[in-house]
Structures are given as structure tokens and as C-alpha cells.
Amino acid sequence: MIEDLKHLRNKIDAIDDELLELINTRAQLAQEVGRQKSGAVYRPERESQIFTRLQQHNHGPLSQIQIQQLFTEIISACRALEDPFTVAYLGPEGTFSEEAVNKRFGKAVNALPSRSIDEVFRQVESGTANFGVIPVENSTEGAVGRTMDLLLQTPLLICGELELAIHQCLMAKQVDLSKIRKIYSHPQSFAQCHSWLIENLHHLQGIECINAASNADAARLAANDEHAAAIASKKAAEVFGLMLCACNIQDNSNNTTRFLIIGSQAVAPSGRDKTSLVMATSNRPGAVHELLAPLARHQVSMTRLESRPSRANLWDYVFFVDIEGHQQDENVALALQSLRHNATFFKLLGSYPLA
Ligand SMILES: C=C(O[C@@H]1C=C(C(=O)O)C=C[C@H]1O)C(=O)O
Incomplete structure (x- = not known):
């Protein structure tokens, strides 16, 4: 038995050595492509083709999502070797927009938190950021008006889209909801949790719902107030050291937001x-x-x-x-x-x- 285990682990070690070699060879090839091509490092059409091909060739046991996540990070690291670029998003750290940046670009980018959707457009228009990630519509709440209005005026182009499942959580410095006097969140998040709030907090008279610039900002505000809670992502609870009082409180379990990637390249x-x-x-x-x-x-x-x-x-x-x-x-x-x-x-x- 012990010998079997040892044998299996030796095989895994040998495969890891091969993978290591192969990943580094891939990285060298990406660097070479980087030297030969002109213009932007990030090529959404090429990456989309890579993922489509991998999905067709993947027979498991790893799921399509796991393969997508692993290769997103491999490609992210390869791109960063070509030239690390900057992606602006609606911050601060812990927003769903940040999750969207990671889902599309992986960890090896300079993610630049911005204070508003307007600021994301400005950062990309001025060249401070190479790309921007902005929410454009939610499956429960519909279009994000500010994004639409800014798309009308901007000289930038849409270079990609992605969908993100949105799981809203209620969080506070402590889990005793009877102490809560106010809840901070982004208006979109309040709207996505409307029924849950009415059903679950009806016994708490006089709770004030206060709009914040983003849901991570809501978590930041709640972290400074014993009597406040926030509706935000699990990541925001981690970032701001809050406890989770309730998870998946969005009214629609399929709650999804579509994000756009904006940049100056066609x-x-x-x-x-x-x-x-x-x-x-x-x-x-x-x-x-x-x-x-x-x-x-x-x-x-x-x-x-x-x-x-x-x-x-x-x-x-x-x-x-x-x-x-x-x-x-x-x-x-x-x-x-x-x-x-x-x-x-x-x-x-x-x-x-x-x-
Ligand atoms: C290597 C390239 O540059 C980037 C990195 C890619 C990769 O690692 O496969 C794919 C597309 C580009 O975003 C390329 O343009 O082919």
C-alpha cells in the first residue's frame, strides 16, 4: 500500500517536471510572439480561440471551468512576460468588478481600482490604464445606465465581454443582527436583494439603507461601525475583516452581471x-x-x-x-x-x- 502511494507520487513528480518544462517553453514562445507582433499585448480573439479549443479537447476529470481557470492563469503569466499592462475597474478591492478583472485577465495584471465608472473610462481614455472593466447589465436589474451613457460619448471601443455569477452576502463586525441599525450597499445590490431584506429584516424597525459608491465601499464603511452591516461579496468581507451574517441573499439564484472590457484597440x-x-x-x-x-x-x-x-x-x-x-x-x-x-x-x- 505504502509502496503503491510512493509509486503514484513519483509519477506525479515526473509529470510536474514535464509540466514545468512545458509551461516555461510556452512562456518563451509567448515572449517571441510578443517581439514579433505589433500593437497591444492582449489579443482577446486569440485567447477566445484558445479556450474554445481547450474546451473541445478536454475530456476531464477536470471540469471546463477548472481548465478555464488554470489556463487563465497560465496565459496571464505569459502575457505579463511580454509586457505587464494595467486594467482599471470600479474599486476598491473586493468589488465584483475586481472579480471580473481576475476572471478574465488572471492575477498577473496591474489592477487599478477606480472610484467610479466615469473614472474607469477616464483612466483608459488618458492612457493611464490599457483596458477597463465595467458592468453593463445585470440579469435582475437590467442595464447599468451610467455605462450606457458613457459608451455613447467615449472614443474607446468594446474589446470583450464576460459574465460573472453574483452572490451577495450580508456582513457586519458581529453576527448579531439585532444590533444592526443601518445597512450600506450599492443601489444595484440593494435592488438585487429586495425581497430577502423585506422577509428577513422586517422585525428590525427603523433600519436605514444607505447607498455607497460600490459594495466594497459599503463593507469598508461597515467595518468602522458596530451598528452597521453591508451587502457585498464574500471577498469584501475578507478584505475588510467582517463576519458573514448571511450568504446568497440575492433574490434570483441565477443573478449574473455582464461586464465589458473597454480599450483603444479594434x-x-x-x-x-x-x-x-x-x-x-x-x-x-x-x-x-x-x-x-x-x-x-x-x-x-x-x-x-x-x-x-x-x-x-x-x-x-x-x-x-x-x-x-x-x-x-x-x-x-x-x-x-x-x-x-x-x-x-x-x-x-x-x-x-x-x-
Ligand atoms: C502570445 C500572445 O500574446 C498574448 C498571450 C496569449 C497566450 O499566452 O497564449 C494569447 C494572446 C495574447 O493575449 C499572442 O498574441 O499570441
């Missing part, structure tokens, strides 16, 4: 892409129908349509549209040409690999 086709744009049309009967007709004509699927006030004239709207395919695909290029022709305002936000 992304080449990966083979599984999406294109985002924003348009306006005149305010007359049938105008929206006519505006979108080229999509059907060129067999392009629309995956999202969202209207927002234009902020120019009263009751004037802009339409955010996501379509399947890359702007370089022939049918998409033809459809975009007609859309541009029909619209009173047209802005392409970018083509990027599907999450």
Missing part, C-alpha cells in the same frame, strides 16, 4: 463574435422598424435592443443594439452599411469575442 475576428452599436432615428411611425430592417435582410441576428434617453432633446432616444457576428463578416458589413445610411445617428462600439 479586435480581429475570433470566429464567435458579437458587434455592439448605438443608433438614433427620427420620431415618426415605423421609424424603428425601418431602421432595423437591414438586419433581417442580411440575416443578422439581434441579441439585444435597449433604449436610453439621448440626453439631447426631451423624449428623444438612442438605441443600443448587439448583433451576432464581426463587423468584418460580409453580411454584418453590408447590414452595418445600411444601418449607418438609415440612422440619424450611428456609432459603432466594437466587435469582440462572445463571452
Whole structure:
């Protein structure tokens, strides 16, 4: 028995040596690619192709998610050898945005916490950060208005998207909820936990719900107050030394937020892409129908349509549209040409690999 164990462990040691050698050879090749290619280090389309291929080739016992996590870190370390770059996100440390940065870029990036979504855009626009990660919609609460409004104005492009399951927790300096007089959180998080709060805290009269700039900021505030709790991520409880009073308190167990990666580079086709744009049309009967007709004509699927006030004239709207395919695909290029022709305002936000 002991001999069997020893034999198995020797085999594992031999495999680790091989892996070590292979990972370092991979890193050298990535460095060589880095020397040969021009422009940005991060190539979302290439990484998306790598993950698609690995998923097709993976027969377990490791799950697709585990393989994705392991290779995310390998690629992250390889990229950092080429050139470590900076990614701005809605901070402070412990936000879901930070989790989104790690999920997409791995640990080997300079993650730059920013005070607001506006600041994330500014950091990337000014070149302080190479990329930004911003929330764009939540499955329970819908669009993140500020992100949409800033996308309308920015010269930046969308270079990627990712989805993150959002598990909200109630946390405080102590677990005795009867001492709680106020709860801090981000308005989106309060909204995602609305029913839970009513059902579970109804006996606690006079609890004040106070909006914070982010849920990690809420945790920071609760860490300074015996009578306060916060709704935030488990990570935020760790970062700010709080105890978890309740976990998974979001009303919808599938609560998911979609994040966008913004940057200044256009992304080449990966083979599984999406294109985002924003348009306006005149305010007359049938105008929206006519505006979108080229999509059907060129067999392009629309995956999202969202209207927002234009902020120019009263009751004037802009339409955010996501379509399947890359702007370089022939049918998409033809459809975009007609859309541009029909619209009173047209802005392409970018083509990027599907999450
Ligand atoms: C090596 C490259 O640079 C980066 C690192 C990658 C990797 O480690 O596989 C893939 C794409 C790029 O983000 C490349 O462009 O191929």
C-alpha cells in the first residue's frame, strides 16, 4: 500500500517536471510572439480561440471551468512576460468588478481600482490604464445606465465581454443582527436583494439603507461601525475583516452581471463574435422598424435592443443594439452599411469575442 502511494507520487513528480518544462517553453514562445507582433499585448480573439479549443479537447476529470481557470492563469503569466499592462475597474478591492478583472485577465495584471465608472473610462481614455472593466447589465436589474451613457460619448471601443455569477452576502463586525441599525450597499445590490431584506429584516424597525459608491465601499464603511452591516461579496468581507451574517441573499439564484472590457484597440475576428452599436432615428411611425430592417435582410441576428434617453432633446432616444457576428463578416458589413445610411445617428462600439 505504502509502496503503491510512493509509486503514484513519483509519477506525479515526473509529470510536474514535464509540466514545468512545458509551461516555461510556452512562456518563451509567448515572449517571441510578443517581439514579433505589433500593437497591444492582449489579443482577446486569440485567447477566445484558445479556450474554445481547450474546451473541445478536454475530456476531464477536470471540469471546463477548472481548465478555464488554470489556463487563465497560465496565459496571464505569459502575457505579463511580454509586457505587464494595467486594467482599471470600479474599486476598491473586493468589488465584483475586481472579480471580473481576475476572471478574465488572471492575477498577473496591474489592477487599478477606480472610484467610479466615469473614472474607469477616464483612466483608459488618458492612457493611464490599457483596458477597463465595467458592468453593463445585470440579469435582475437590467442595464447599468451610467455605462450606457458613457459608451455613447467615449472614443474607446468594446474589446470583450464576460459574465460573472453574483452572490451577495450580508456582513457586519458581529453576527448579531439585532444590533444592526443601518445597512450600506450599492443601489444595484440593494435592488438585487429586495425581497430577502423585506422577509428577513422586517422585525428590525427603523433600519436605514444607505447607498455607497460600490459594495466594497459599503463593507469598508461597515467595518468602522458596530451598528452597521453591508451587502457585498464574500471577498469584501475578507478584505475588510467582517463576519458573514448571511450568504446568497440575492433574490434570483441565477443573478449574473455582464461586464465589458473597454480599450483603444479594434479586435480581429475570433470566429464567435458579437458587434455592439448605438443608433438614433427620427420620431415618426415605423421609424424603428425601418431602421432595423437591414438586419433581417442580411440575416443578422439581434441579441439585444435597449433604449436610453439621448440626453439631447426631451423624449428623444438612442438605441443600443448587439448583433451576432464581426463587423468584418460580409453580411454584418453590408447590414452595418445600411444601418449607418438609415440612422440619424450611428456609432459603432466594437466587435469582440462572445463571452
Ligand atoms: C502570445 C500572445 O500574446 C498574448 C498571450 C496569449 C497566450 O499566452 O497564449 C494569447 C494572446 C495574447 O493575449 C499572442 O498574441 O499570441
